[in-house]
Amino acid sequence: MAITSPERLWWKQPVCGQEKLWISIALVWCIFITAIMPYWHFFGKQNPSQEYYRVSPVKYGAIVDKFTAKHKVGEEAGIPVVDPPPGDIFIAGSQFVWHPILKLKSGRTYRLHLSSTDMVHGFSVYPMNMNFMAVPDMDYVLTIQPDKAGEFFIICNEFCGGGHHTMTGKIIVS
Amino acid sequence: MEDFRVCPATGLKVHKPAELLIKINAVTAIVFILIGGLMALLLALTKIPAIHLLPSDLFYRFLTLHGIAMLVAWIIFFEAAILYFTSAVLLNCRLAAVKVAWLAYGLMLGGALMAAVEILIGNADCMFTSYPPLQAHHLYYLGVILFAVGAILVCCVFFGTLAVAKHEKTYEGSLPLVTFGAAAAAIIAIVTLAHGAIIFVPTWLWALGVIQHIDAPAYRLIFWGFGHSSQQINVCAMVAVWYLIAAVTVGAKPVNQRVCRTAFVLYILFIDIASEHHILVDPGFSAAHKAWNTGYFMHLAVLASMIHALAVPSAIEIALRKKGHTQGYFEWLKKAPWGNPSFSAMVWSIAGFGFLGGITGVTFGTEQINIIAHNTWRITGHFHSTVVAGTTMSFMGLTYIVLPLIFRKEVAFPKLAKFQPHVFGVGIWTMAIFMMFSGSFGMPRRHWDITFSDAAFSIPFDQTAMMALHIFGVGAIIAVIGGGMFVLVSVATLLIGKDIK
């Protein structure tokens, strides 16, 4: 019984064939799913980025403000819209808005810097459904190449305070 | 010797102070599932778009309380009862350090109440994850710390009892498998709670103003060493409970001790590093750290689950075939004691944990797939499969055994009890599946308003996903009814149940 002590030499009890077969199948499957990860990493096209830097929320906020001022082309719903050239572009999560709104060109490569000026926020691109964390104290660099034109929304999907559900943003790809 | 009674049904010698502690911890757990269930109902009614019951501030407040009351209080108080049961009762032994066990209970209760009150008065609208820089009142963190210290003491009492049993030779040879599984849970618990202490003590000092800054990525790393590993305690405890229920309800014997114990050892060694899957799309960690900790060794823990997934059902099949249900492949399944709520809850638990929770969990733990799952409702659906359809159901099943065995009461409303696991199971499966379904459209978790009516952009969310929210709601309400039946049966048994002599 499982609720009483086993026989003295339980280790010596032979494992039956069916059990051996099942464990072998399971083991092979586990090795397979383990191998998938490095395979995907080296041969797949989409991986979580490995590039990140230390930055204080205050400093990051200042960089984003300068970036916004330089490339600002308008405003939508009170949020500045920027039209930067390919290269380094910046977005910040701040209670409760993603700013600035980015105008990007399809087929060009950008280094998207993602961080927060206050709380931890969740960066969720809709309707593509790609999700990354915007963590204060860290600048997360995602190298992206938009391949579809259109409007993409950004939803905050990490609780960041009372107005969390109002936190949205936008990326426009032309 | 007057501290012991002999159980007429099993012949086990039961240490009375241990019995009292099992009772009080189990009852407290049930009080917390009642609180958490009430919150669940309000949350679900808010998530159904056509009802949208609560205002946003209360939604987040009650969501925080739901997490603490369910994931922390209900589960861990019940696990304390399980640890005392599998050590003192199954080993025929006295509980070591009864006073410490009471101190542990006091700390856990005090801590849980302190945290709950802080949440309810609006001092801790931070979710149970409380990621800095989001700050709660310092008493909230103190509550969590007190609870964790109490839980560590519970584990110490458990290990102490194992030592006493060995010293006083109340059992021979190795521990019973169920106790071994509980020991695995307790080992993981201590590693987990150590992470909790490492991160919550500085955070508490930060809330007091003693420390200026908590590093956000470091908090996330260590918090999940606590927050996720504690789910592994639940996995171990749940599997131990499967073996326990299978033994008590149909007399199932583990097919092979070596195989079953190896599976537990794999949990002990490798399951904690799976905490990594919470930070797969975080900055600060290399792909090597991510792939290593979600890769081969962690999959050895997955292998362990696959082993249990064969070992428990086959033990049940063999036991039932021995009882003469030998026709065809499936007579044993048909003739299984489905009317026994312990048994049916266990079957629901195995199926729910394995098919819904386990498969989705392993998938989402892959670095790249995590990009499309992280912080969406897929995750919420996944953990309601593991910790509710899995762990909670197995604990419900165990309750129906503990009521007659330890409380010595006949289960009240037996008809209601018979249907309870099925109602709860159908509800939770529906709810979890449709959570995952809408999550696959990118539906965010912890979100009050998916119509974005007050947001800068009112994002036109996918209509199919919005529809799925209504089906989710139906499932949630059925689950709440099933949970209510559980609380009703348990409380009625305690208050008006017939004594068993």
Next chain:
Amino acid sequence: MIEESKKAEEKIPYWQVFYDDIMLLFFLSAAITFISFTVWGLMEIGNTPVMPDYTF
């Protein structure tokens, strides 16, 4: 009878002794988790380079 007593004398296999040693399992569990997950993770956070200056 002779066989019985022989069995009772037979030495417990090493693996069985290992599995019965709860303390050893605990230390291994703690060591693997802390080294592989926690300490390594903290080292990576600690070794993160500082963000370069961007001038516009």
